[in-house]
Amino acid sequence: MHIIKRPEEEVKALAMALMEAKTQVGFCSVCFHLSADPVCEICRAPNRENAILCVVADSKDVIALEKTREYRGKYHVLGGLISPMDGIGPDQLHIQSLVRRVSQQKIEEVIIAISPSVEGETTTLYVGQLLKPFTKVTRIAFGLPMGGDLEYADEVTLARALEGRRELD
Numbered sequence: 001m002h003i004i005k006r007p008e009e010e011v012k013a014l015a016m017a018l019m020e021a022k023t024q025v026g027f028c029s030v031c032f033h034l035s036a037d038p039v040c041e042i043c044r045a046p047n048r049e050n051a052i053l054c055v056v057a058d059s060k061d062v063i064a065l066e067k068t069r070e071y072r073g074k075y076h077v078l079g080g081l082i083s084p085m086d087g088i089g090p091d092q093l094h095i096q097s098l099v100r101r102v103s104q105q106k107i108e109e110v111i112i113a114i115s116p117s118v119e120g121e122t123t124t125l126y127v128g129q130l131l132k133p134f135t136k137v138t139r140i141a142f143g144l145p146m147g148g149d150l151e152y153a154d155e156v157t158l159a160r161a162l163e164g165r166r167e168l169d
Contacts, residue, residue: 030101032077032094034059042066042075049073051108055098055127057081057115060151065113068159073111076101081119082126095127102134111165112139115149128168138165 003011027033028040035041042048042062052073056062062075078093090096102110110131114120128137141164150158 031075032079032097033062033075051106052111053102053107053109054111054113056113056150057120057123061113064150064153065158065162068155068162070159070162078123078127081114081117082123083119090126095130098127099130102131107135109136109138111162112137112168113150113162116145117147132168137168139168140165
């Protein structure tokens with residue numbers, strides 16, 4: 001209703017902006033975060049910690065974690081969660097590229113920052129088992145409610161969850 005009530009020029013400008021974003025924004029070739037460049041700003045940043053990698057489900061989670069200003073490492077975006085009910089298995093996600101990245105680089109710690117849902121737990125356990133032979137694997141603390149999404153959590157809760165992370169059993 002809001003768009004219908006707006007002047008035609010505004011609606012056209014919005015439509016053009018959406019089309020431009022769709023054609024110009026893609027995924028970083030390293031971490032799979034949204035980027036207008038082949039390699040995103042975070043992956044290119046020289047002041048980021050290269051030895052720590054935070055694994056998230058979606059680019060919205062990267063944005064939420066960046067708002068805390070607590071995390072200074074790099075990211076890896078899976079592109080979703082394992083969900084057999086929805087026909088999403090490990091092969092549909094960026095898990096193999098994560099394993100290659102961790103096995104080929106000097107990664108001292110992988111922090112799994114995935115929302116605590118059934119799909120999130122499944123994905124966390126699966127990814128954790130694959131990465132354990134190569135590096136220390138931790139997960140963020142449960143400062144988030146079960147079934148909650150990272151993108152809706154406040155900065156303080158996310159910062160405490162990062163600080164209270166623990167190694168996977």
